[in-house]
Amino acid sequence: MSSEIFVSHAVRDKPLADALVDLLQLGLNMNSERIFCSSLEGLGIPSGANFVDHIKSEIQSPKAVIALISPNYLASQFCLCELGATWAMSHQMFPLLIPPLKYSDVQGVMTALQLTKVNHKDDLNQLRDQLQTVLSSKGAPTARWENKRDKFLNGLPSILDALPQPLLIPAAEHEKVKRDYKDAKATIGELEDHLEQRDALITQLSAAKDKVEVARIKTAHSSTSDTLRTLEKNLAKKLKELPRVVAFLVFKELGQREPIKLDASSAKEFLTEVQSAAEGKLVQIDDEGLCSLVSVHPKIKRIEEAYQPLRKFLDGDVQDLAEAFEDEYDTLLALDNREYWEARLDPRIRPIGD
Incomplete structure (x- = not known):
């Protein structure tokens, strides 16, 4: 018992x-x-x-x-x-x-x-x-x-x-060691990826034959280039949701910060599309014929939300990226440059009727 x-x-x-x-x-x-x-x-x-x-x-x-x-x-x-x-x-x-x-x-x-x-x-x-x-x-x-x-x-x-103590690691300390090990493996993996990318860059640059190709390769391997492309794609996606005349007005108002004024010399096709955009409440026309974006419209809000991060990024230190871009496209990396908008944001950015 x-x-x-x-x-x-x-x-x-x-x-x-x-x-x-x-x-x-x-x-x-x-x-x-x-x-x-x-x-x-x-x-x-x-x-x-x-x-x-x-x-x-x-x-x-x-x-x-x-x-x-x-x-x-x-x-x-x-x-x-x-x-x-x-x-x-x-x-x-x-x-x-x-x-x-x-x-x-x-x-x-x-x-x-x-x-x-x-x-x-x-x-x-x-x-x-x-x-x-x-x-x-x-x-x-x-x-x-x-x-x-x-x-x-x-x-x-x-x-x-x-009391004699065993060689026992407390659970909390064991979990911390496991987390540290996992983080270390992740860091090592990132460094190995970086080294592979650098090796690939060196190999491609060694085989490059002209200045434009070198610029393209440098851009492709740049982390800042990845950021720029992400921001550009985000804005480009929003621009495609707009009629082409509104996309052009976005470039003029946000990029060049210049108003567009309708007058007798404006192309008929341009006037027609502006009037249609005004009827859709995407733009407004004042008594003097000045056109402006309707900032409260949901589509225009999304445009501004996508535009501001791109402007902030390009206002930062992007000299190396700009040099590579200019070598590749033979134009300036600038938001007031229509050629930049046409190449990377929306090919429709041109005066309608030209």
């Missing part, structure tokens, strides 16, 4: 198990026969008995299993087997968290279990009350329990300091 209380602990934690059993015996007025603790004299394995068989017998039907969850406990395969058996048999379990372990260190092992801190007075009081309920025991008077509890807590720091 197994004992009522099974103390599951690592052999290296024997001094701690000894102190806890003393607290249970003296503070709860409990007979030694009711407690099984494998490493303690008189409470453990009888002389001549098979160790494993006796442990298996004792863990069959205790009323309570007290597990001393310490670094040594987590490092012991035998202790984890006892823990697994306790779960499998649905025994009433009382896990005691032993410093320096924290809740975060045992979340994977102790999922859904209420942990009791062995160095907290209130937690020990709760353990006492729960054990009395499970064992249907009245226990020792409260004053006696508090006296023994306080002596246990006072002596606990020196006991814990003297």
Whole structure:
């Protein structure tokens, strides 16, 4: 027949198990026969008995299993087997968290279990009350329990300091190492990609035959070029949603910052398309014939949202990119340059009727 209380602990934690059993015996007025603790004299394995068989017998039907969850406990395969058996048999379990372990260190092992801190007075009081309920025991008077509890807590720091520690990495530290390793691999991968790109650039430049081809290759391998192309494609996509006359007005108003004035010399086709855009509320025409974009129109809003990042980018330090662009296209990289708009943003950017 197994004992009522099974103390599951690592052999290296024997001094701690000894102190806890003393607290249970003296503070709860409990007979030694009711407690099984494998490493303690008189409470453990009888002389001549098979160790494993006796442990298996004792863990069959205790009323309570007290597990001393310490670094040594987590490092012991035998202790984890006892823990697994306790779960499998649905025994009433009382896990005691032993410093320096924290809740975060045992979340994977102790999922859904209420942990009791062995160095907290209130937690020990709760353990006492729960054990009395499970064992249907009245226990020792409260004053006696508090006296023994306080002596246990006072002596606990020196006991814990003297316990041998396993080579165990806390879960949080292990996760940090894993994250650092993953980040390092990603960085190395990026550097290798960069080196491959540089090697490809050198190879292509060595084979280039003229200045225009060199400029094209430099642009293709430039990170700033990637940014520029992304911004240009975003604006070009929005421009294609507009009638060509409105796209031209976008170039004049945002790029060249010049108003367009309708007069008798304006081409008939241009006047017709402007009037159609005005009827669609994309542009407005004042009494003097000046045309302007209707900024509250959703399509015009999207144009301005795409235009501003491109302007901000080109207002920055893009000298090398501009030189490569000018060598390739034989024109200026500038938002007030119609040839730039036609080449990279919208080929429709030209006066209608020309």
